[in-house]
Amino acid sequence: MMRPVIQKTTEEILDLAIPLFAQSGYTGVSMRNIADVVxxxxxSLYHHFPDKQTLYIQAMARAxxxxxxxFSTVLTVTGTPEKRLAGFVQMFTTLMSKDPEFRALLQRExxxxxxxxxxxxxxxxxxxxxxxxxxxxxxxVPGCDTHMVAISIASLILYHLETAxxxxxxxxxxxxxxxxxxxxxxxxxxxxxxxxGCRK
Amino acid sequence: MMRPVIQKTTEEILDLAIPLFAQSGYTGVSMRNIADVVxxxxxSLYHHFPDKQTLYIQAMARAxxxxxxxFSTVLTVTGTPEKRLAGFVQMFTTLMSKDPEFRALLQRExxxxxxxxxxxxxxxxxxxxxxxxxxxxxxxVPGCDTHMVAISIASLILYHLETAxxxxxxxxxxxxxxxxxxxxxxxxxxxxxxxxGCRK
DNA sequence: CTATGCCTAACGAACGTTAGTTAGTATATC
DNA sequence: GATATACTAACTAACGTTCGTTAGGCATAG
Numbered sequence: 001m002m003r004p005v006i007q008k009t010t011e012e013i014l015d016l017a018i019p020l021f022a023q024s025g026y027t028g029v030s031m032r033n034i035a036d037v038v039x040x041x042x043x044s045l046y047h048h049f050p051d052k053q054t055l056y057i058q059a060m061a062r063a064x065x066x067x068x069x070x071f072s073t074v075l076t077v078t079g080t081p082e083k084r085l086a087g088f089v090q091m092f093t094t095l096m097s098k099d100p101e102f103r104a105l106l107q108r109e110x111x112x113x114x115x116x117x118x119x120x121x122x123x124x125x126x127x128x129x130x131x132x133x134x135x136x137x138x139x140x141v142p143g144c145d146t147h148m149v150a151i152s153i154a155s156l157i158l159y160h161l162e163t164a165x166x167x168x169x170x171x172x173x174x175x176x177x178x179x180x181x182x183x184x185x186x187x188x189x190x191x192x193x194x195x196x197g198c199r200k
Numbered sequence: 201m202m203r204p205v206i207q208k209t210t211e212e213i214l215d216l217a218i219p220l221f222a223q224s225g226y227t228g229v230s231m232r233n234i235a236d237v238v239x240x241x242x243x244s245l246y247h248h249f250p251d252k253q254t255l256y257i258q259a260m261a262r263a264x265x266x267x268x269x270x271f272s273t274v275l276t277v278t279g280t281p282e283k284r285l286a287g288f289v290q291m292f293t294t295l296m297s298k299d300p301e302f303r304a305l306l307q308r309e310x311x312x313x314x315x316x317x318x319x320x321x322x323x324x325x326x327x328x329x330x331x332x333x334x335x336x337x338x339x340x341v342p343g344c345d346t347h348m349v350a351i352s353i354a355s356l357i358l359y360h361l362e363t364a365x366x367x368x369x370x371x372x373x374x375x376x377x378x379x380x381x382x383x384x385x386x387x388x389x390x391x392x393x394x395x396x397g398c399r400k
Numbered sequence: 401c402t403a404t405g406c407c408t409a410a411c412g413a414a415c416g417t418t419a420g421t422t423a424g425t426a427t428a429t430c
Numbered sequence: 431g432a433t434a435t436a437c438t439a440a441c442t443a444a445c446g447t448t449c450g451t452t453a454g455g456c457a458t459a460g
Contacts, residue, residue: 031451107311110366118368155359169322177348230416
């Protein structure tokens with residue numbers, strides 16, 4: 001009896017599990033769901049991971065580890081602080097816009113993540129780019145609260161993307177509002193000049 | 201044999217279910233979980249609701265319906281547009297800060313809500329206050345994209361609150377950054393003057 | 401030959417849900 | 431005022447399914 005010889009590595013399983021967790025969350029995904037998309041039986045998953053929790057944590061770690069370096073490169077641009085801000089906002093918006101999976105996982109971790117996972121996420125993924133953002137903030141506005149400024153920048157970009165599903169039904173919502181270019185221009189001018197920078 | 205005569209109304213059950221769904225999400229809460237906090241058996245829930253989905257949808261409706269009018273009152277302030285913006289930001293921040301349950305439910309709906317639920321949420325909860333925010337935006341910055349401005353205002357406030365759990369572990373995160381007054385002042389000056397308004 | 405990766409089969413627990421029953425309460429009839 | 435009727439909200443018991451997980455066997459690669 002010949003069975004197909006499709007040996008899945010641990011990494012391949014994680015890569016297939018990540019989109020599932022992003023879409024449905026930890027409790028919304030079963031070991032059988034994961035096994036199905038991998039193409040093996042649920043019991044076989046236990047040769048790669050001791051339990052579901054470990055599989056999930058490793059999937060998160062993998063989903064986030066690649067991002068860390070992606071973010072850093074976004075912040076190595078040169079030029080005036082204003083140009084660098086504009087460049088960062090544009091690239092960050094494009095990057096995040098292309099990766100709704102990452103955004104969903106981040107949102108879910110903010111909702112459900114325990115202290116240990118959040119601490120790890122902060123240290124291994126966001127620490128470095130966050131510091132780069134803070135130093136950019138310090139250059140732009142010496143003496144400002146760099147922590148709050150960095151959060152504000154990220155919040156403007158991420159929330160425009162995350163609210164896309166409901167903004168369709170809110171007054172004035174247009175398809176254009178989901179385009180990375182439109183968002184990044186709006187955010188940049190808002191940051192540089194306040195609301196009055198949003199005049200036509 | 202005397203059984204305790206503790207009759208639970210449908211509304212009481214919903215009120216008890218709401219915090220559970222806020223904390224653990226739809227798939228993270230079982231009918232028995234809900235029954236336990238209500239103090240009845242799971243089967244008895246089916247005298248009030250035909251199934252879990254309906255219970256959840258009614259719980260969401262109830263959790264959100266009170267908010268609709270709360271938001272509207274926040275926007276009936278008078279004065280110069282700048283003062284009104286400052287007042288709105290302050291009140292909205294305080295309101296949202298006091299209600300992490302509502303924020304969690306909103307975030308979960310953005311992640312998991314289907315088109316029908318999001319459309320309902322937009323129409324019944326956010327439509328009116330959103331229009332009020334847009335007219336405020338139009339007063340402040342005639343000819344601006346009011347939709348984007350309204351979203352930006354909300355995003356600044358909500359993301360500062362939602363990221364609180366992870367900001368503890370990010371550089372420069374202080375307890376003060378979670379205080380409604382600090383957040384609303386930061387957001388107001390950012391909106392009115394851009395980043396340079398954040399100078400000390 | 402050993403280790404690995406997958407299989408089938410099964411476990412106990414929990415899941416959403418249904419059926420049938422009981423106690424209490426309000427309403428209508430005699 | 432007593433009695434019958436109907437309704438409500440709870441109960442116990444169980445259904446079939448799915449959950450995470452374990453045990454044991456078979457095949458392939460090194």
